[in-house]
Amino acid sequence: MQSNERMLAVLDLFDLDHPEWRFEDIAARLSCGRSTLYRYIKLLTDAGFLAPAGDSSYRLGPRIIEMDHQIRVTDPLIRRAKPLMSEIIRDEAGICLLCRRYRDRVLCVHEESSTTRFLSNYERGRARPLLRGAASLAILMHFPAHRLSRLFNRMPDEFAGAGLGDTLPDLRARLKAMRQGGWVVTESQVTEGVTGVAAPVFGADGEILASLSITLPETGVPPARLQAVGKRILFCARVVTAASQQGDAEEK
Amino acid sequence: MQSNERMLAVLDLFDLDHPEWRFEDIAARLSCGRSTLYRYIKLLTDAGFLAPAGDSSYRLGPRIIEMDHQIRVTDPLIRRAKPLMSEIIRDEAGICLLCRRYRDRVLCVHEESSTTRFLSNYERGRARPLLRGAASLAILMHFPAHRLSRLFNRMPDEFAGAGLGDTLPDLRARLKAMRQGGWVVTESQVTEGVTGVAAPVFGADGEILASLSITLPETGVPPARLQAVGKRILFCARVVTAASQQGDAEEK
DNA sequence: AACAAAATCCCGCGATATGGGATTATGATG
DNA sequence: CATCATAATCCCATATCGCGGGATTTTGTT
Numbered sequence: 001m002q003s004n005e006r007m008l009a010v011l012d013l014f015d016l017d018h019p020e021w022r023f024e025d026i027a028a029r030l031s032c033g034r035s036t037l038y039r040y041i042k043l044l045t046d047a048g049f050l051a052p053a054g055d056s057s058y059r060l061g062p063r064i065i066e067m068d069h070q071i072r073v074t075d076p077l078i079r080r081a082k083p084l085m086s087e088i089i090r091d092e093a094g095i096c097l098l099c100r101r102y103r104d105r106v107l108c109v110h111e112e113s114s115t116t117r118f119l120s121n122y123e124r125g126r127a128r129p130l131l132r133g134a135a136s137l138a139i140l141m142h143f144p145a146h147r148l149s150r151l152f153n154r155m156p157d158e159f160a161g162a163g164l165g166d167t168l169p170d171l172r173a174r175l176k177a178m179r180q181g182g183w184v185v186t187e188s189q190v191t192e193g194v195t196g197v198a199a200p201v202f203g204a205d206g207e208i209l210a211s212l213s214i215t216l217p218e219t220g221v222p223p224a225r226l227q228a229v230g231k232r233i234l235f236c237a238r239v240v241t242a243a244s245q246q247g248d249a250e251e252k
Numbered sequence: 253m254q255s256n257e258r259m260l261a262v263l264d265l266f267d268l269d270h271p272e273w274r275f276e277d278i279a280a281r282l283s284c285g286r287s288t289l290y291r292y293i294k295l296l297t298d299a300g301f302l303a304p305a306g307d308s309s310y311r312l313g314p315r316i317i318e319m320d321h322q323i324r325v326t327d328p329l330i331r332r333a334k335p336l337m338s339e340i341i342r343d344e345a346g347i348c349l350l351c352r353r354y355r356d357r358v359l360c361v362h363e364e365s366s367t368t369r370f371l372s373n374y375e376r377g378r379a380r381p382l383l384r385g386a387a388s389l390a391i392l393m394h395f396p397a398h399r400l401s402r403l404f405n406r407m408p409d410e411f412a413g414a415g416l417g418d419t420l421p422d423l424r425a426r427l428k429a430m431r432q433g434g435w436v437v438t439e440s441q442v443t444e445g446v447t448g449v450a451a452p453v454f455g456a457d458g459e460i461l462a463s464l465s466i467t468l469p470e471t472g473v474p475p476a477r478l479q480a481v482g483k484r485i486l487f488c489a490r491v492v493t494a495a496s497q498q499g500d501a502e503e504k
Numbered sequence: 505a506a507c508a509a510a511a512t513c514c515c516g517c518g519a520t521a522t523g524g525g526a527t528t529a530t531g532a533t534g
Numbered sequence: 535c536a537t538c539a540t541a542a543t544c545c546c547a548t549a550t551c552g553c554g555g556g557a558t559t560t561t562g563t564t
Contacts, residue, residue: 002520003552004292007256008299014319019326023510033554038511040256047260048354054456056510060323062354065361067266068320069377071312074271102300102314109317125321204306254551255521275541285523290542308541 006030007040011049014060023056068125071109077210078110080243081201084236085112088214092229095122098201099135100210102127104151106136109210122190122215131162134186134196135213141178142200142208148172183230183237187219195221197229199237204245212237258282259292263301266312275308320377323361329453329462330362332495336488337364337464344466344481347374350453351387352462354379356403358388361462374442374467383414386438386448390463393430394452400424435482435489439471447473449481451489456497464489 009030013021027037041058044050048063072078078098085096089112098110105127122128122135130136130151143151152159152168165171178184183199190196198213212233221229261282265273279289293310296302300315324330330350337348341364350362357379374380374387382388382403395403404411404420417423430436435451442448450465464485473481 004256004259004295004521007259008295008301011319012299014322016322016325019322035512035514035554035556036552039552042511043256043260047264049260059327060319062352062359062361064316064319065323065377066354066359066379067263067312067316067377069375070266070268070271071317072377073268075311100314102318107314107318109314123321125317125319125324127318256552287523287543287545288521291521294542 006032006036007043010037010040010044011060020053020057020059023058026058075109076247077201077240077244080247081110081210081212081236081240082112084239085110085212088112088232088236089114091232092214092216094217095215097122097135097213097215098210099128099139099213101130101139101208104130106130106133106139106211108135128190129158129162131158131164132186133190134184134198135211137178137184137186138198138200138211138213139208141175141184142202143175144207145172148175183234185226185230191215193217193219195219195226197226197233199230199234200241201237201244202241204247209244210240212240258284258288259295262289262292262296263312272305272309272311275310278310327361328499329492329496332499333362333453333462333464333488333492334364336491337362340364340466340484340488341366343484344468346469347467349374349387349465349467350462351380351391351465353382353391353460356382358382358385358391358463360387380442381410381414383410383416384438385442386436386450387463387465389430389436389438390450390452390465391460393427393436394454394460395427396459397424400427435486437478437482443467445469445471447471447478449478449485451482451486452493453489453496454493456499461496462492464492 010026013026013029023037023041026032027034030037041050045052045058045061048061048066050058051061053059077100081098085098089096093114096112097108099106099108107127108122108124111124122133128136130140148171149168152171159171160166165174183197186196188194195216195218196213197216198211200208201210201212203209214229214233216229262278265278265281275289275293278284279286282289293302297304297310297313300313300318302310303313305311329352333350337350340348345366347366348364349360351358351360359379360374360376363376380388382392400423401420404423411423412418417426435449438448440446447468447470448465449468450463452460453462453464455461466481466485468481
C-alpha cells in the first residue's frame with residue numbers, strides 16, 4: 001500500500017503555517033515524480049479536497065468545508081452537547097468547548113460563545129497539547145492505564161514541564177486526585193488571562209471520549225463561583241455521557 | 253488510476269442524509285472486496301478522515317474539522333471579506349454570506365451573523381443550487397458565455413423552472429439586465445420569508461469567483477432600504493475584489 | 505506571433521493492489 | 535473463565551495498473 005498513502009500525504013502537508021503549497025515544493029518534499037504528483041493533485045482537486053490558488057499553487061478545497069458542515073450538523077456527540085452548551089453560556093460569559101481526543105492531542109469539535117466575545121485562540125478545529133489546559137486535562141485524567149504509560153514513556157519531559165509529575169507513579173497520583181475532584185480548573189495554561197473549567201464525557205463503552213469545558217475571560221475567580229461553574233459543567237458533561245449511552249443502547 | 257479514486261469514493265458516500273455508513277453497506281455500494289475496503293478504511297481512519305462509530309460503522313473524522321479550521325483562518329478570500337462582513341451585520345440585522353462556486357453549485361464558505369439570530373438553513377458548508385437565491389444569481393449572472401451555454405444545455409428545465417428563461421438568448425438577456433443592476437435582490441427563493449441581496453466578487457483574472465450577500469429576515473422590504481443595502485453590499489464586494497487583485501499582484 | 509512555463513499524455517515494465525480464504529482479535533454471554 | 539460469533543487482519547499469487555521522465559499540448563504573458 002503505497003499510492004494511497006502518498007496521495008493522503010499530500011493533504012497532510014497543509015497546516016496553519018503552510019496553508020498553500022507550490023507544485024515543485026510538494027514534489028520535492030514528497031520525492032514524487034512530476035507525472036505522479038500531477039495525477040494526485042488532479043484527483044484531489046477534482047474531488048474538491050484541493051483548490052488551485054494560482055501560480056501552480058494549491059490550497060485546501062471546498063469539499064472539506066462541506067464535509068465539516070456535515071459533521072457539525074450530524075455528529076451525535078455534538079448534537080447532544082450543543083443545547084447544553086448554549087444554555088451554559090447563557091448564564092456565564094465565556095466560551096464553551098467540546099473537545100475530543102485526536103492523535104496525541106485534543107481537538108475542539110464544537111464551540112458556543114456568549115455574546116460577549118473575547119479573544120481566545122482555542123476554537124473549533126484547533127488542536128491542542130494533551131497536557132495543558134482544563135479541556136485537555138479532563139481527558140488525560142481518565143486515560144486508561146496502559147495508554148497513559150505509553151504516553152508518559154514517550155515524552156517524560158513534557159509531563160514534567162507541564163507540572164504533572166516526574167515519574168509515572170507521581171503522575172498517576174496527580175491524575176487520581178484530579179479525578180476525585182470531578183472537574184478540572186486551570187488558569188492561563190493555554191491562553192493568558194483566562195480560567196478553564198472542564199469535566200469529562202465518556203462513551204458508551206465507559207472510556208474517556210471528550211471533555212466539556214468553559215473558558216472564562218478572567219483569572220482570580222472567587223472559589224465559590226468556580227465551585228458553582230464546576231458543578232454546572234460536570235452536570236452537563238454527565239448529561240452528555242448519559243445521552244451517549246442511551247443513544248447507543250437505543251440504536252441496538 | 254483506479255485505487256485512489258476508489259478510496260476517495262468512500263469519502264464521497266458521506267453526506268447530510270447518510271452521515272454514517274456500515275462496513276457491509278460501503279462494500280456493497282462500491283463493489284469492493286472485503287480486504288480492499290478494510291485497507292482503505294484503515295488508511296482513511298489513521299489519517300483522520302474517518303472515525304469509527306461502533307458496530308462496524310464509520311463517520312467523517314476529526315482531520316476534516318482541523319482542515320476546515322485551517323481554511324477558515326488562512327483562506328485569502330475569507331480573510332479579506334471577513335472584516336467587511338462583520339461591519340455589514342453591525343448595521344443590518346441578518347446573515348452575511350460569502351459564497352463561491354463549487355461544482356455546479358454554490359457553497360457558503362463564510363458566514364457572519366448579527367446578534368439577532370434567526371433561522372436560516374443556508375450556512376457555512378452548505379451547498380445550494382446555482383440557479384436560486386441572490387447569492388447564487390450574483391455568481392450566475394457573471395458566468396462566462398461558454399460556461400453558461402454548457403450549463404443551460406445540460407439542464408434547460410431547471411433554468412425555466414427557476415424563471416430564468418426558456419431559451420439561451422432569453423437567459424442571457426435576463427442575466428445582462430441583472431448585471432446592469434450591479435446587485436441582485438430575491439425574496440423567499442431559498443428560505444421562506446427572507447430577502448437576499450447579493451453582489452459579485454471577482455478573482456485576479458477578472459472572472460467571477462464568489463458572491464457577497466446578506467439575508468434579511470423579512471420580505472416586503474421598502475425599496476429605499478433595499479437600495480441602501482444593495483449599495484453597501486456592492487461596495488464591500490468591490491473592496492474584496494480589489495483586495496484580491498492587489499493581493500495577488502503583491503505576491504508576484 | 506513568440507516564448508516560457510504549466511499541465512497533460514505516452515508507454516512498458518516493475519511494483520503493488522486485489523480479493524477470497526485463513527487466521528487472529530474482540531466483545532458479549534453464560 | 536470458556537465459548538461463540540463477528541469484526542478485523544493477514545496471506546498470497548496473479549492480474550492490474552502506477553510509475554516517472556521524456557514528448558507533447560495547453561495556457562498565459564508580452
